[in-house]
Amino acid sequence: MDKTRWLFFVIMAWFITSCDPLITTFDDVESAVLYRARNTTSTPANNSTLQVMTWNIRFGIGRLPFFGDSCGDRSIFTENEVMTTLDSIVAKINSLDPDIVLFQEIDTESKRTAYIDQVQWILDHTNLNYGAFASMWKSQVIPSDGIGRIDAGNAVLSKWKIESADRIQLPLRGDQDGLTQLFYLRRNILKAKITIPNQDSFYAVVTHSTAFATDNTKQKHIDSFIDELERLESSNSFFVGGGDLNSIPPGALSHDFCETDQCAGDTQVHVNLDGGPHREGSYFNNFDNEPNLLEPLYNSYAPAIPLDIAIAGSTHTTHSTDSSFPWDRKLDYIFTNLNVVENSGTTHQDTRLLSDHAPVTCLVTIP
Amino acid sequence: MKRFAIILFITGLFCQQGLWQSGTAYTLPEGRWEVGLFQPARWGQGQAREISFYKLSSLFIPNISIKQKWSKLDDFVLSTNHTLLYPTPLLKKLQSPLGMDIGEPNMFALISPEFDIPPVIIISNMLLISMPLYSDRILTGKIGVSVAFGGSGLAKESTIDLPLVYHRLAVLYNGWSVRFGLDMNGSIKKSISYLIDGDILLIPGMKGDMAIEHKGMLAWKKSHRFQVSLGYKLVYGVYPDGYPNKNITRTHLLPLIDFQWARD
Numbered sequence: 001m002d003k004t005r006w007l008f009f010v011i012m013a014w015f016i017t018s019c020d021p022l023i024t025t026f027d028d029v030e031s032a033v034l035y036r037a038r039n040t041t042s043t044p045a046n047n048s049t050l051q052v053m054t055w056n057i058r059f060g061i062g063r064l065p066f067f068g069d070s071c072g073d074r075s076i077f078t079e080n081e082v083m084t085t086l087d088s089i090v091a092k093i094n095s096l097d098p099d100i101v102l103f104q105e106i107d108t109e110s111k112r113t114a115y116i117d118q119v120q121w122i123l124d125h126t127n128l129n130y131g132a133f134a135s136m137w138k139s140q141v142i143p144s145d146g147i148g149r150i151d152a153g154n155a156v157l158s159k160w161k162i163e164s165a166d167r168i169q170l171p172l173r174g175d176q177d178g179l180t181q182l183f184y185l186r187r188n189i190l191k192a193k194i195t196i197p198n199q200d201s202f203y204a205v206v207t208h209s210t211a212f213a214t215d216n217t218k219q220k221h222i223d224s225f226i227d228e229l230e231r232l233e234s235s236n237s238f239f240v241g242g243g244d245l246n247s248i249p250p251g252a253l254s255h256d257f258c259e260t261d262q263c264a265g266d267t268q269v270h271v272n273l274d275g276g277p278h279r280e281g282s283y284f285n286n287f288d289n290e291p292n293l294l295e296p297l298y299n300s301y302a303p304a305i306p307l308d309i310a311i312a313g314s315t316h317t318t319h320s321t322d323s324s325f326p327w328d329r330k331l332d333y334i335f336t337n338l339n340v341v342e343n344s345g346t347t348h349q350d351t352r353l354l355s356d357h358a359p360v361t362c363l364v365t366i367p
Numbered sequence: 368m369k370r371f372a373i374i375l376f377i378t379g380l381f382c383q384q385g386l387w388q389s390g391t392a393y394t395l396p397e398g399r400w401e402v403g404l405f406q407p408a409r410w411g412q413g414q415a416r417e418i419s420f421y422k423l424s425s426l427f428i429p430n431i432s433i434k435q436k437w438s439k440l441d442d443f444v445l446s447t448n449h450t451l452l453y454p455t456p457l458l459k460k461l462q463s464p465l466g467m468d469i470g471e472p473n474m475f476a477l478i479s480p481e482f483d484i485p486p487v488i489i490i491s492n493m494l495l496i497s498m499p500l501y502s503d504r505i506l507t508g509k510i511g512v513s514v515a516f517g518g519s520g521l522a523k524e525s526t527i528d529l530p531l532v533y534h535r536l537a538v539l540y541n542g543w544s545v546r547f548g549l550d551m552n553g554s555i556k557k558s559i560s561y562l563i564d565g566d567i568l569l570i571p572g573m574k575g576d577m578a579i580e581h582k583g584m585l586a587w588k589k590s591h592r593f594q595v596s597l598g599y600k601l602v603y604g605v606y607p608d609g610y611p612n613k614n615i616t617r618t619h620l621l622p623l624i625d626f627q628w629a630r631d
Contacts, residue, residue: 038611075479076524079609111528115609124611140617141529146462146479149528149606 023182024138032165032190033108035131035157037123043159044099045197049341049363052304053098054334056208056244056357059107059152060086060118063323063353067145069211069281070321070356071263075145079114086118088354090125096348096361097127100194102206102334103155104244104357108133111148119155128157132165134190136208142183154243156192156204165192170207170224175215185210187221189228199366203232205241212280216287222247226296233300233337240364242304242334244357248284249310249330250292255284257329261321282321284329297335304334304345304362316347318358332357338364387586387594387627389419390550390564391507392446392497394436396631403627407432427457434495444497448511452489454536459484461527482525487517487539493546502553509548509566513538530602530619534578537570544570558588562598574607575614584623591629598623 058066062085065072093101107113108120119131136153156162168189172181189207196202205228209221222245232239248255258270261282270278284290298307305316310330317327327349334345344363351358387401395401395411402408402422409419415436421428432450439445462484464475473480493511500506518539526540527533538544548566555561562584570576584598600621608615 074481076481078524109608109615111524113609114524115607115615117610121610141477143475143477145473146476146481146525148477 022140024135026135026167026169026186026188028169030167032132032134032167032192034162034165035119035123035133037129037131038120039124040129041127041159043129047099047197047366049365050100050196050240051096051098051361051363052100052102052204052240052242052334052336053093053096053359053361054102054104054206054242054244054332055089055359056104056332056355057089057106057118058355058357059105059110059113060089060116061113062088062355066112075147076112077114079116082113082116085354086116086121086125090122092348092351092354092359093122093126093128096359098361099159100204100240101128101155101157102204102240102243103157104206104208105152106133106155107150107152108135109138109149109151112150115149119157123157126157127159129159130162130194131155131157132162132190132192134165134167134188136187137185139183144183154188154190154206154208156190156194156206158192158194158204160197161195163193163195165190168224168228170209171217171220173210173213173215173217175213175217189225191228191232196366199238201235201237203237203239203241205229205232205239206243207241208244209246211244211246214277214280214283214286218246218290219287219293222293222297226300229297229301229335229337238336238338238367240334240336240338241301242332242360244332245294246281246331247293248291249307249333250295250298251307251311252284252291252330253311254329255291257282257284257321260325260328294333297333301335301337302340302364304336304340304360305330305347306345309345315349316345316360317349318347318360319356320352321356323352323356327352327358332360334360334362336364338366340364386591386629387560387588388505388552388562390509390548390562391505391552392436392444392495394434394446398631400630401627402629403625405625406627427460429453429456442499446495446497448491448493448495450489450491450493452491453487454489454539455484455486458525477527477529478525482522483520484525485517485520487515487521489513489515489538504551504553507548507550507552509546509550511546511548512543513546514543515539515541518542526607528575528606530578530604530617530621531580531600533575533606534568534570534604537573537575541570541573544568555585560586560588562586575605578602578604582623591631593629594627596623596625596627 060082061077106118108117119133133155134153138151170187192204207225210217258279310316317330318332320328341363348359394417397411399411407419407421412418417434419432430452434448436446461477462480491513495509497507515538550564564582566580568578581601586596588594602619605614
């Protein structure tokens with residue numbers, strides 16, 4: 001083979017092997033993407049407690065009217081709009097200075113949020129030093145509503161080094177046609193092993209269960225999350241786990257938010273007594289026992305907010321679809337097989353303009 | 368020798384008169400039409416002038432190109448190609464191909480309906496020089512400049528960040544772009560010809576400011592009137608990014624197929 005042909009072959013091989021797939025699909029279990037802050041800060045040496053936070057940050061658009069979840073009419077946001085919200089999110093994080101944060105709906109490479117890698121940006125602007133990211137929605141183009149290129153998902157950010165992290169695939173929605181499913185979200189559990197001083201096996205686990213499925217996909221997602229925590233428990237590991245479970249706490253006063261969430265111009269709103277179909281994402285009794293989905297978690301592990309407190313009043317509600325509404329349902333949780341410091345669980349409801357979810361924090365005791 | 372003479376004859380017949388070869392400096396013989404399924408329709412309007420336009424897409428993107436052959440010095444042929452495009456109807460259609468509003472769901476919309484699309488035109492001018500090489504090959508060099516008018520009101524967030532599309536429409540947002548290219552045409556057999564080309568598109572001053580494209584095509588000529596082409600396109604593109612990088616690179620391999628018919 002002469003040099004010219006060899007060079008041609010090498011160039012062609014490089015081009016072909018480096019081609020990028022249009023839509024990214026995932027193995028059942030694969031390594032998550034690891035991050036590190038541009039400049040790391042010093043880590044606490046001998047903490048007796050850890051502050052853990054979970055926050056669905058709505059990809060850094062605050063309460064801007066996104067078409068997908070707030071009766072909005074926009075799908076693409078400017079760099080300035082996103083940066084303004086990210087500044088406020090970082091200010092909130094820095095004021096609390098958590099040791100570990102479980103993020104949901106965080107974008108890393110999305111046209112809708114000016115392609116800002118929000119994991120890297122938050123690492124670079126807080127005391128958090130290391131990160132792990134698992135894509136929930138990754139495609140070079142979403143051919144709908146001008147969404148375009150997207151990479152959004154869950155992340156664990158930590159002051160301590162993340163030794164390894166796995167992305168665990170959850171079942172896809174069962175109530176969609178094939179084409180929609182192909183371009184739709186691939187939800188996951190992200191499990192990160194964190195190197196905390198004097199701890200051999202400490203994990204942070206985050207998930208974001210389906211919001212809009214009207215079949216029992218959510219049941220499968222919560223079951224998978226529980227299975228993963230049980231595996232850690234049975235291997236004598238410690239964990240903090242949580243996220244936006246898109247489920248109401250057992251015993252919550254209401255499981256029907258169809259009327260609350262309706263958009264202007266909606267002609268048919270099905271409420272609890274009407275039967276279905278109910279508004280996607282606003283009804284929490286689509287299948288048997290859905291209102292009690294989280295019971296096994298409350299029965300087995302320590303919650304950031306004890307159940308009786310969580311369902312009493314509105315102090316710990318974490319979600320509303322519109323910033324003009326008060327927080328009206330609890331969807332965001334932290335559970336652990338460590339001890340939660342009594343009364344440390346807090347729902348930060350002063351964040352109503354920063355996301356459609358409020359962050360939840362608690363202190364856990366390290367043995 | 369006999370074989371060489373045949374190849375030379377075929378080259379002269381099919382190549383040097385521009386038959387089936389839209390990328391060279393040669394123009395179609397006067398009166399000849401060539402129409403491809405995906406390739407533009409071409410018409411030899413005069414002895415040294417060719418007019419072409421994209422057919423189906425003309426409904427949404429009115430366009431016309433004129434290629435004028437200026438001179439032939441020794442074996443060199445020099446032409447210029449001038450294209451006028453009005454992409455506004457296409458861009459508006461891409462905001463809602465199925466006539467849906469945002470969130471309905473608005474399937475297949477590649478541009479968010481939230482953006483206003485103003486009237487905008489693109490004018491492209493290209494200089495082409497073709498020269499025959501040994502073994503029946505033709506080498507064509509190209510250099511071109513595109514300018515856009517009326518795109519200043521376009522939100523930069525309304526770009527379509529896809530291979531082939533982004534760098535061609537980037538002129539709308541940037542106001543101008545340049546293009547360099549080399550084509551090699553040749554024949555393998557009497558009825559089988561090939562095309563290998565490479566292009567560089569530059570949009571100075573804009574995020575995602577470059578693309579390198581390479582195409583390889585084999586064409587089978589059933590007759591003077593019909594041709595089938597099969598090939599690939601490799602695109603190495605720089606696309607817009609945000610933080611921490613301003614740009615991101617992607618490589619894509621795309622299949623190409625076309626059926627072309629001709630009439631003299």
